[in-house]
Amino acid sequence: MLEVVNVSKRFGGLVAVDDVSFQVNKHEVFGLIGPNGSGKTTMMNLISGAHKTTSGDIYFQERLISGMPPRGIFLRGVARTFQLVKPLSGLTPAESVMAGVVFSRNPLWGREAEKAAQRMLTRVGLAGRGHEPLSSLTYIDQKRVELARALISDPQLLLLDEWLAGLNATELLEGIDLIKSISAEGTTIVLVEHLMDAIRSLCQTCVVMNVGKVIASGETDSVLSIPEVIDAYLGDASDV
Template sequence: MTVLASSAPVLEVSALTRAFGGLVAVNVIDLAVHSGEIVGLLGPNGSGKTTALNLISGVLRPDSGTIRFAGQAINGMPAHRIARLGLARTFQLVRVLKGMSCAENVKAGLVFHRPPLSRGEIDESVDRLLRHVGLSDRGGLPAAGLTYIDCKRLELARALALKPRLLLLDEWLAGLNPSELLIGIELIRSLKEEGLSILLVEHVMDAIRSLCDRCVVMNSGRRIAEGRPDEVLADPAVIEAYLGVSPGVSTDA
């Protein structure tokens, strides 16, 4: 059963700004994610997308602007407190705890579950989450021995252990082969059907067209477009940001 996006915003970002010295990486950005919605955060490399996710998740503190999650102001709040509120994320460079087993990695995420779980509930949740991401019967395996795609699955299972209301995915589909990509798209779609809201940073256009309800496009720290995937991907400003030239302009000498 597909859960339709409601008008209630899970995430509201207003005038968000962060500079590193003279470089303004995120420049007065506004965006919102509604309940049950997948929003794509797009833009060329260096446009500020990952910095925006770091600000939203508490990895970085904003210089100015507001971030409201489920109606509560979270800008400047430490990452562990934001996680406990139900905001989870994955990282552009996969982060698994390689000195632990797959099951122990997921248990590390369950530490943030509210209310706290009993030992039996933890074991049941670990099995369910590993099965959900396609890692059934691998709980006892060391995370250090996983393939790249399975490391991504494990990181996702650990994020889902929070039972989040909002999931931030930073290029989770990057580096997958065509068959793995199809599996990954279906997995993300299943999370939306379960009612999870997702902010998705991605460069894989097939995934963006297939998954996203709306897209926000950044370039040089600023928002340059917002709308349905087909609209923003045809926007001349977006094409120029990605290609470096205006549509229809010849690059021949």
């Protein structure tokens, strides 16, 4: 479904992503983990086309997507949420979600788009909230709107950058179930997450980044028991 081949991204003197390669299989929930600043969000930005690669190639369904504009990548079936939400200011939650389908590869219009948006809002836990001002929603609820906006485009690949971060214990369990149900419908998911319990329960395989490089990859349970991976996380925790 997705193949990242020797990808690097340089910001001036900083190499945020350094010769990274991995592949994601169809229908997989794939974990992308690593301490703060290790290059995870940059990698998501490279896949979605928000950033251009400095070198290396990214293939989606065997077609080269690195170098394409974000809209072209979205139209091929890649949707995303943002680590820091990017609300569409001035629109209601329902209108924000409709924007995800009106501009998608299978567009709906008018009443159809509105009905689909209400269905998606219900699915992410915002039933009946579609016409409140977006600014009156909590940060977490704005993240729900963003997920609905991504889902309504019926993506084949969904990129979730710390979507579960900040949920309380009950919401977290609901959030994990929601991601499982999205996966069960056949959507392939790349999940950036710091919550190890979520990674363990959702991801069959994962890749671990540290300072831009891949330090481990493979089956989640075995990857998370590698001493270098544990060190990378403990090093990060002791920095805080």
